[in-house]
Amino acid sequence: MATTVGLKRKxxxxxxxxxxxxxxxxxxxxxxxxxxIESVLISxxxxxxxxxxxxxxxxxxxxxxNPENMVSVQRGIAEMEEGKGKAFSLEDIRKALGxx
Numbered sequence: 194m195a196t197t198v199g200l201k202r203k204x205x206x207x208x209x210x211x212x213x214x215x216x217x218x219x220x221x222x223x224x225x226x227x228x229x230i231e232s233v234l235i236s237x238x239x240x241x242x243x244x245x246x247x248x249x250x251x252x253x254x255x256x257x258x259n260p261e262n263m264v265s266v267q268r269g270i271a272e273m274e275e276g277k278g279k280a281f282s283l284e285d286i287r288k289a290l291g292x293x
Contacts, residue, residue, distance in 0.1 A: 215230060249266075
């Protein structure tokens with residue numbers, strides 16, 4: 194009996210024109226539409242390189258690459274989680290600085 198270990202079924206919606214073009218491409222390769230779409234998606238996914246950065250900055254700010262800076266960030270997070278820190282709003286900071 195065949196098993197589907199590691200496979201996930203997902204329904205997708207495509208425009209009719211796209212399905213017609215894909216059907217012609219599948220026929221040209223002697224494949225069913227389903228098999229053709231699967232092979233195209235698998236091939237495309239295999240060409241993508243996924244890298245996970247330890248840098249928490251969405252812009253990749255190099256400041257976060259300095260281990261000393263990250264120790265400070267982690268310490269601040271831990272202090273907040275322990276209830277030892279205080280969050281300030283931009284308004285709080287403006288008041289403290291005497292800026293309106």
